[in-house]
Amino acid sequence: MRSVMHDWADDQCRNILGHLKDAMEPGYSKILISDCVRADEYAAWQHLSLDLFMMALASSQERTESEWRELIEGCVLKIAGIYNKGEGNEGLIEVVI
Numbered sequence: 001m002r003s004v005m006h007d008w009a010d011d012q013c014r015n016i017l018g019h020l021k022d023a024m025e026p027g028y029s030k031i032l033i034s035d036c037v038r039a040d041e042y043a044a045w046q047h048l049s050l051d052l053f054m055m056a057l058a059s060s061q062e063r064t065e066s067e068w069r070e071l072i073e074g075c076v077l078k079i080a081g082i083y084n085k086g087e088g089n090e091g092l093i094e095v096v097i
Contacts, residue, residue, distance in 0.1 A: 002034040006054055006062055010071055017075040017095075024097045030080070036062040037084050037091030068093055 005013050020031055038047045043064075050062050063071065065082060072079055077095050084091035 001031070004035070005033055006035050009061075013071055014075055017072065017077060021075060021077055021097060026097045029097060031077075031095040033093040033095065034090060035093070037068060037082060037093065038062050038064045040064045040066050 005016070008016065017031075023029070024031075036047060036050065047062055054061055061067075068082070069079060072093070072095055077097060080094040080096045082091060082093050
């Protein structure tokens with residue numbers, strides 16, 4: 001999913017992830033989420049401004065790594081890895097059941 005989850009608030013994201021989880025096969029299926037992963041501290045101003053824009057536009061947000069972990073683990077899913085290039089806006093979150 002590329003830039004899907006940042007369009008939705010946590011409740012809707014949990015609903016989306018719950019439906020995907022129902023279709024997953026343990027040990028085989030993965031969800032790849034390509035989205036912004038903001039730094040927990042000292043985030044770049046571009047990420048913060050995009051976060052404010054998403055909040056005003058769609059009542060959604062750009063999530064920090066800890067917010068992603070809370071959201072995904074709250075759906076009884078596991079993060080196998082979070083990959084990014086440091087300052088960049090894009091990250092890849094690998095999710096397994």
